[in-house]
Amino acid sequence: MKKIIISGIILIFCSAFSAIIEYPIDGYERTGIKRLKRLERIKNGEIKDASPLPIGAMKSYSDITLNLLSKRDDSVMALMEIDEDFQKEINALFRGLDRSYSITVLDISDVDNIRFAKRNETAGYQPGSVGKLVVLNALFTQLAKIYPNSWEQRTELLKNKSVKAGVWGLTDEHTIPIYNIEKNTLVKRQVIASDEFTLYEWADHMLSVSNNGAASIVWREAMLMAAFGNEYPGLSQEEADIYFKETPRKDLTDLSNDVVNLPLRDLGITTDEWRLGSFFTRGANNYVGDKGGSIGTPAGLMKFLIQLEQGKVVDEQSSLEMKRLMYMTDRRIRYAQAPALKEAAVYFKSGSLYKCDRSKGEACGKYMGNVTNFMNSVAIVEHPDNCRYMVVLMTNVLRKNSASDHMYLAGNIDKLIRK
Secondary structure, three states: OOEEEEEEEEEEEEEOOOOOOOOOOOOHHHHOOHHEEEEEEEOOOOOOOOOOOOOOOOOOOOOOOOOOOOHOOHHHHHHHEEOOOEEEHHHHHHOOOOOOOEEEEEEEOOOOHHHEEEOOOOOOOOOOOHHHHHHHHHHHHHHHHOOOOHHHHHHHHHHHHHEEEEEHHOOOOOOOOEEEEOOOOOOOOOOOOOEEEEEEHHHHHHHHHOOEEEEEHHHHHHHHHHHHHHHHHHHOHHHHHHHHHHOOHHHHHHHHHHHHHHHHHHHOOOOOOEEEOOOOHHHHHHOOOOOOOOOEHHHHHHHHHHHHOOOOOOOHHHHHHHHHHHHOOOOOOOOHOOHHOOOOOEEEEEEEEEEEEHHHHOOOEEOOOOOEEEEEEEEEEEOOOEEEEEEEEEEEEEOOOOOHHHHHHHHHHHHHHHH
């Protein structure tokens, strides 16, 4: 988390709550993510846990599929054509609300009768932790460049290459889960510089608990992949450290910006629709500067989700693996917390940023900024009866924790689509 105090104004970059856990729980053998072994043991009854997994979290690795492969040849804009009746129904949900609420919704329950609706879809918001999906895309983009003809080699690198956090992982108040398989012990703590995990585990920490340090580390590794290409798999920690020490800061800043943003441009997502301009931790700023600012729009994020489901984000296997990493298998928050979604599989990312000005004498607190109060939810929802849809909800409601708004709207949107 970044926290900056300027003349009585507090600016806080926040990620999602730290209790979310993702990726199919039977994925340990394939990924080596140790936390998943604990979830397996909980599901099998070997470990008692006070918080049972929601019904919708029980999908296995092989159950997760892409929903729009049959529409792979369709353009994004063709799929984002407004359905007038659906649009009227969505509009009714926001009656009386100001334009600080923006949304795109795509009902894909029947792929031959796709319905789309939008509201204030081009408005720009600070994406917060939703930007970690951009970093995930960068990682898989670079993996495909190193091993263009082998998915197995890409996942082998993710599973077997371990890297240290260093100062890039500092500082973030959110904890990461560290599970010892042999001792059957779980520790939750902040990332420290000496932490060492595989690429898969860092990516999982980035999404599952929305850890900012992990996001900066994954972004750093994507930069190294771009810089060293085929030499990256054998790159030592010492060689990586020398590279960042000796390369001019401007060059590193330009590379970092290109690594995350150019793959979005390849997807037809413009710089005004979605971009990432700064790392998620102060430690990264020892080497890399900010450039261009960060912004997200419901239109840009929906373009990404559609192409993910089409198998066009990098390639089909990468799209599917990214979707697996978005799968929520534990306590749900904000939009995903709606009771109506209990039995649904939810692929989700949340992000927020709030800014407080204490000098105004107004009530202001965590997720209740009085200057800005961004909260964003990106969700793919799949019910057991094949009701399936995608939602991007972005809000900037001042002096109010909008989590309840997101949950309320999620229930109403679900009811509307399922009727």
